[in-house]
Every structure is written in C-alpha cells, then in structure tokens.
Amino acid sequence: MKSGFVIRCLNCGGELTVAPGRRNYRNEPITFGTDNYGADQISCECGNVLEEHSRFEGGRGLEGEFVVEWRQL
Known part of the structure; x- marks a missing residue:
C-alpha cells in the first residue's frame, strides 16, 4: 500500500504528491508549512x-x- 497525500489547488488544478523520501522543495508547485509565528500556510x-x-x-x-x-490572502 502506498503512503502519502495528493494536495490539489482548487483554483488551477495543480497537484502536489507528498510521499516518503527527499523533497524537491524548490520545484514544488504547491508549498506548505508553518511560518515563524506558528501559523500554517x-x-x-x-x-x-x-x-x-x-x-x-x-x-x-x-x-x-x-x-x-x-x-x-
């Protein structure tokens, strides 16, 4: 069984597959994370x-x- 997620932008339909392993962060069409103040984006x-x-x-x-x-935003 595969593990991971698919995140899809509801505006343009772009997708990001999140799976175990090394990320290619600079080339990801969708980014996510927590800022310096603790808010997720x-x-x-x-x-x-x-x-x-x-x-x-x-x-x-x-x-x-x-x-x-x-x-x-």
Missing part, C-alpha cells in the same frame, strides 16, 4: 494562498473554545 504558484488564523472564543483568555480557520 499553503500556497500555489498560481497565486492561490491560504493562511491559518486561530483564536479563543466564548471565554476570558484561554478559557474559551480554541477556533482555527483558514483565510484566503
């Missing part, structure tokens, strides 16, 4: 970009529900 060479935003809702400080959403 994913982007396609066509310009489609999503960034993670998170917050606590419904309480004071860390008492609320932790909500994570993707936002288009």
